[in-house]
Amino acid sequence: MLEIVQQGLEASVQDLYGRPGYYSQGIPPSGAQDGLSLGLANLLVGNDKNEAGIEITMLGPQVRFRDAHTIALAGGDLSPKLNGNPVPMWETVGVKAGDLLSFGRMMNGCRAYLAVAGGIDVPLVLGSKATYARGEIGGHEGRVLRKGDVLKVGKPAVAPVDLEGRRVDPSRIPKFGAHADLRVVIGVESYVYTEHGIKTFLSTDWQVSSKIDRVGYRYLGPQLECVTRTPPFGAGSDPTNVVDSGYPVGSVHTTGPGVEPILLPNDAVSGGGFATIGTVIAVDLDRVGQSKTGDTTRFTSVRIDDGYRAWDERENLLMESSIVQGR
Amino acid sequence: MAHRSARYDYGGDRYVFVEFSIDMELAQNFKTLSMAEAIKQAHIPGIVEVIPSICSMLVEYDRTKLHADSLIGRLKGIEQSMTQLTQIPTRIIDFPILFADPWTTECAEAFKGHHNTGEVPNIDFVARENHFPDRESFINALCATPYWTVMVGFTPGLPWLYPLGVGNEEAIQAPKYNRPRTWTPDRAVGLGGAFLAIYSVRNPGGYQLLGRTTNPIYDARQRYPDFKENPVLLKPGDILRWRSVDRDGYDRIWSGIEDGTYRFPIRKVTFEPEGYLRDPPGYTKGLMGGG
Numbered sequence: 040m041l042e043i044v045q046q047g048l049e050a051s052v053q054d055l056y057g058r059p060g061y062y063s064q065g066i067p068p069s070g071a072q073d074g075l076s077l078g079l080a081n082l083l084v085g086n087d088k089n090e091a092g093i094e095i096t097m098l099g100p101q102v103r104f105r106d107a108h109t110i111a112l113a114g115g116d117l118s119p120k121l122n123g124n125p126v127p128m129w130e131t132v133g134v135k136a137g138d139l140l141s142f143g144r145m146m147n148g149c150r151a152y153l154a155v156a157g158g159i160d161v162p163l164v165l166g167s168k169a170t171y172a173r174g175e176i177g178g179h180e181g182r183v184l185r186k187g188d189v190l191k192v193g194k195p196a197v198a199p200v201d202l203e204g205r206r207v208d209p210s211r212i213p214k215f216g217a218h219a220d221l222r223v224v225i226g227v228e229s230y231v232y233t234e235h236g237i238k239t240f241l242s243t244d245w246q247v248s249s250k251i252d253r254v255g256y257r258y259l260g261p262q263l264e265c266v267t268r269t270p271p272f273g274a275g276s277d278p279t280n281v282v283d284s285g286y287p288v289g290s291v292h293t294t295g296p297g298v299e300p301i302l303l304p305n306d307a308v309s310g311g312g313f314a315t316i317g318t319v320i321a322v323d324l325d326r327v328g329q330s331k332t333g334d335t336t337r338f339t340s341v342r343i344d345d346g347y348r349a350w351d352e353r354e355n356l357l358m359e360s361s362i363v364q365g366r
Numbered sequence: 367m368a369h370r371s372a373r374y375d376y377g378g379d380r381y382v383f384v385e386f387s388i389d390m391e392l393a394q395n396f397k398t399l400s401m402a403e404a405i406k407q408a409h410i411p412g413i414v415e416v417i418p419s420i421c422s423m424l425v426e427y428d429r430t431k432l433h434a435d436s437l438i439g440r441l442k443g444i445e446q447s448m449t450q451l452t453q454i455p456t457r458i459i460d461f462p463i464l465f466a467d468p469w470t471t472e473c474a475e476a477f478k479g480h481h482n483t484g485e486v487p488n489i490d491f492v493a494r495e496n497h498f499p500d501r502e503s504f505i506n507a508l509c510a511t512p513y514w515t516v517m518v519g520f521t522p523g524l525p526w527l528y529p530l531g532v533g534n535e536e537a538i539q540a541p542k543y544n545r546p547r548t549w550t551p552d553r554a555v556g557l558g559g560a561f562l563a564i565y566s567v568r569n570p571g572g573y574q575l576l577g578r579t580t581n582p583i584y585d586a587r588q589r590y591p592d593f594k595e596n597p598v599l600l601k602p603g604d605i606l607r608w609r610s611v612d613r614d615g616y617d618r619i620w621s622g623i624e625d626g627t628y629r630f631p632i633r634k635v636t637f638e639p640e641g642y643l644r645d646p647p648g649y650t651k652g653l654m655g656g657g
Binding site for chain 2: 059060061062063064065066165173174175176181223224226227271272273274281282283284285287288289290308309310311315317318319320321343346347350
C-alpha cells in the first residue's frame with residue numbers, strides 16, 4: 040500500500056490504453072498522457088505495459104510507502120527524491136516500508152509516471168483503471184488523488200530480486216526539450232480555413248499557454264485566416280462554427296475565428312461546434328503530454344501512413360527488449 | 367446543404383470522418399443514425415467504435431487490422447446500399463422539469479455579466495426572443511413539442527436535442543451567452559441556437575438556462591436502477607417529452623429517484639424516418655398521441 044501524504048498539483052491513476060469504445064456516449068478514452076513513459080515504467084517493474092500507475096503533473100505529491108515495493112519512475116524529470124535524496128529515473132528502485140517519495144523542480148517534461156510492481160489496484164470501470172476526473176469515473180474514486188488517499192498495490196508478477204538492476208536501454212529513453220514537433224493530418228473541417236490560414240498553422244512556432252490539462256491544450260500565436268462564409272443553419276454565429284460534429288482525440292480546432300488553437304488530448308470532449316483543422320497522429324500525443332507552459336510547438340503535415348509507421352515503432356519500444364539488466 | 371453523397375476524410379490516423387451535410391437537417395441526422403446502425407450490423411473487423419454526431423460521424427478503427435482507405439471503401443459500399451432510411455427502434459421518455467428553478471437561477475445570477483442582457487432567470491429572455499407573451503405560454507409550447515436526441519456527447523451522456531414536427535424556422539431559438547459560464551448545475555436544461563441540451567455533469571457552458579430536470583442522464587457510480595448496465599441513459603434517436611412540474615412535484619420525484627422507487631416512464635416505439643419526412647407534424651402527432 041501507499042499513501043498520499045501531500046497532494047501536489049494533479050496526480051491520478053492512469054493505465055496505458057485507457058477506455059476505448061465509449062466515446063459515442065461522451066466518455067473519452069483517458070489513460071496516460073505520455074503512454075510510452077508509463078508503459079516503460081511498467082515493464083521495468085515486471086508489470087503488463089497497460090497496468091495502472093500514477094501520472095504526476097508538474098508539481099509532484101508526497102507518497103509514503105507502507106510496505107516494501109519495487110518501483111520505477113519515468114517520463115518528465117520532476118526531481119524525484121526518496122527520503123530527501125535524489126532517486127534515479129528509468130530504472131527499478133527498491134523502497135522499504137516508511138520510505139517517502141517526493142518531488143522538486145520540474146527539470147524537463149511535464150509529467151512523471153510512477154509504476155509499482157504489481158500495479159495500482161483499483162477496480163476496472165468500463166474495462167479500464169484510468170481516471171476520467173471530469174466524468175468522475177475510474178482510477179481512485181473517479182478523481183485526482185488527494186492527501187490521505189491510500190492506494191492498494193496488486194501482487195507482483197516477478198520476484199523483487201529479479202527486478203533489481205533493471206533499467207531502460209539509454210538509447211530508448213525519450214527526450215523532452217522545450218520544443219515539440221507534432222505531426223498532424225490536416226482535414227475533417229479544414230475547409231473552414233483558407234490556404235493561407237493552414238500555412239500559418241503549419242509554419243508557426245506556437246507557444247504553449249497556461250491553459251493545459253487533460254481535456255485541452257491551448258496554444259498562443261497568430262490568428263488563422265478563415266474563409267468568408269455565412270455559418271450554416273444551426274451552427275452558430277461565427278464563421279468557424281460548424282453544426283456540432285465529433286472531435287477526434289488529438290484533433291485541433293480554434294475558437295472564435297481562427298484564434299488560439301486547442302488540441303484535445305485523452306480526456307477530450309467528444310464533440311462540439313468549432314471547425315477541426317486537423318488531428319495529431321496518435322503516437323505524438325505522448326509528446327504533447329510532456330510539453331508545458333512556455334514551451335514551443337510546431338505542427339507538421341503528414342500522411343496517415345506516417346502515423347501508422349510511427350505507432351508501430353512505439354509499440355516495438357514497449358517490449359522487454361527495451362529493458363536491460365544490470366549496469 | 368446536404369452533400370449528394372457523403373464526404374469522407376481522415377480524422378488523424380485513428381478515425382475516419384463521414385459528413386452528410388454541413389447544415390442542420392433532421393433528414394440528415396436520420397441518415398447519419400441509419401448508416402451508423404448499418405455499419406454496426408456489417409461487423410467489419412477492426413472497427414473500434416462508430417461515433418455518430420448530428421450530420422456526420424467518426425468511425426474509430428484499429429490500424430493493425432484495417433487501413434483507413436479500405437475502411438472508407440467499405441463505408442462507401444454501405445452508403446450506396448442504403449436505398450432508404452431504416453426504421454429506428456427508439457423510446458419516448460418522460461422528462462419532468464422545474465422551470466426557472468432555484469439552482470439554475472442562482473447560476474444565471476452568478477454569471478449575469480456573461481449574459482446577453484443580464485436577465486435572470488433566462489427563461490423570460492428566451493420567451494420574449496421567441497415572441498411569447500409570457501413565461502406560461504412559452505412553457506406550454508415547449509412541453510407540447512417532443513425533442514429528438516440528435517447526438518450524445520461533449521461530456522458523458524449529454525444529449526443534444528432538436529424539436530420534432532416543426533420546421534427549422536419555427537423552432538424555438540436563443541443566442542448563446544456572450545461569454546461561457548465556468549460552471550452549470552448538472553441536470554440543467556439549456557437552449558443554444560435551436561438545440562436543447564441537458565448538462566450531465568457540473569461543467570462550463572453557454573446555453574440559456576431554462577430549468578432543471580429531475581432525471582439523471584449520467585450516473586458515474588451506477589447507483590440508480592436504469593443505469594445498472596450503462597452509466598449513460600440516452601441514445602441518439604431517443605425522444606424526450608417535457609413535463610412541467612412544480613417544486614413539490616420535483617422534490618417528490620427526486621426523492622423517489624434517490625431511493626430507487628421512481629422509474630422513468632419510458633415507452634418503446636419504432637420511428638419511421640420516411641413517414642416522418644412525408645408529414646412531420648402529422649407523423650409526430652400520431653407517434654406521441656398514443657401515450
